[in-house]
Amino acid sequence: MIDLRPEFAVRWPICTSETITLSNLDLQLSNLRYRYAQPHRVDAGIQLAQGLLSRYSVSARDADLDDAEALTYALVDQAPEDPRAWLARAEVSAMRHRLAAAGEQLLTSAAHGGPPVDIAEIRADLLEAVGDHRAALDIRIANSGGLPPAQQLSRIACCQLALGAHQEAVATFASAIRSYADASPLPIGSILFNWGHTWEHIGDRGRAELAYHAVIRYLPSHANAHSALGEGV
């Protein structure tokens, strides 16, 4: 049982070990590299970019983010009409904190018929990055059919927390954990890290540390969680 706070009583999901998850992810990335190298496999390139970002979320190694960035440059060159390529490009730009560029790339994706739900999610990320949590929350609530429920609810919870609605946020976050329905620890690692980061942002270091420790229970080598706790990996 992973406890974030005494009043936070949820049943924590059982997830695949980090060893198995990262080992299998490496194999998947190898497969996707091969499939992307086949002509006209933009779909494999987009999945590869997503996989690299997943690995980056644990390792925080610049090489993965650099690879993902180079790949998304190549994808928009290769398929300039493909909205998914622009969406992937925007996601990487957002992670690089190039917010204006990410916004333009989202517009390009939308102009080519990109999926409104996915575009809205990244737009909400950008709004959060500039501190407009109210607008981000409105988008995330309106966008409830997009991401799996746990990821969706946890993002809403972070917005609520940033806006000062602590009780509401904790309840939403508990719902997110209850509705988690994956075997992989990668999504729940991101959910918990963002939850901790938001607590830290509003000045509650104690709760932030509880969340970071919970991340490490699922993903012992999570570099950003260790870093946030002031530990080396």
Place this chain on the structure above:
Amino acid sequence: VSDHLSSPRALRDPTIDLTDLYFFPVPDVPGRLAVVVNVFPLAQPGALFSDAVSYRVRLAPAETGADRVIRASRADEVRIDVRFDDLGPATGSQAGLLRCGDTVVRFRTGDPGAVRSDQVSVFAGLRRDPFFMDVRREREMRATRRLTFTDPGTDAVAGQNVLSIVIEVDAAHVLGVDRRPVWVVAAETVSQGAPSARFERLGRPEVKNVLLSVNGNDPVNKTVDLRDLYNLDDVFAVEPAAAEAYRARLDANLAMFDALDGAIAWPFRPGRHHPLSEMWLNDHLVLDTTKPFSERGYLDLERAALTGQSPTSCGGRWLNEDVIDVLNSVIVRGWDGPPIRDGVDHATIPALPQFPYLAAENPSPPGPGVPVGR
């Protein structure tokens, strides 16, 4: 591809992605049955089972209803659960535990870790994917609404591996001595802990990826991918509202397939369901456990039930059977029409008639080693 990559959730996590299910009498050994559950499409050497997932086989005695469809009830089911531990650092393999009622079998992944016994044998590990199919032509067929297969075709699965769980049981020990002859089987990946979440379920090949695929002709859910929803259902107790959605999709797609050759093999009136929809909805393999092994049996018991004719085999699904040709022939031409071939008639290296049946893994499957283009 059969059930490979068969839902958005499965695409994110290959350890939960069931690819195929097989159910057959053990060749030349009366009273023994084998179930093979494959997961992890395109598995490379080093691929690992999840230690947070129960790989579940659900067996249940079957009855033929008034509508001549074979069904089973979860009240009578026999469950076999297989779980794995984390990778053992010293061994490079995973410890596994098979549980079926009071029977518990401990094993390890890989050939040396397989366990043979009179009651239950089990193997788990990397093997050649026994499935074969021309995937590109099948997609083209749906896109163009024409039969586009060539001879020979191109096997999209050639040289690929999967993680396989092979279970061989003494039928009397596991299913009972005074059992009904006909049993069904389905496989699931479910979360460990309580309450458990069902990640995937699998009965017959290509139900999710072909028969429930989005082709723009379903008047109820024109563009909705139903596969993740489908995976949530209990195979023996599908939610009525969800079943209606699947019936609408099946009716529309089966009518589309029936029209591919310009002739109608399966007439049905507006407002009624396609004659095969209910059979596909009861998504499990069906085997007569009292009959001997047969290389061809897929859909045979279902055909016999629906037509009133006698079965010609044990049914079930053998590893080397060309189920895609059976599928396409039945849905386009009917039970007795001229067969449709996709030009891929067998796996590159077929399965063997002895435990653990599947050919040894390909140490260099198509896939890795090519750098990302920049």
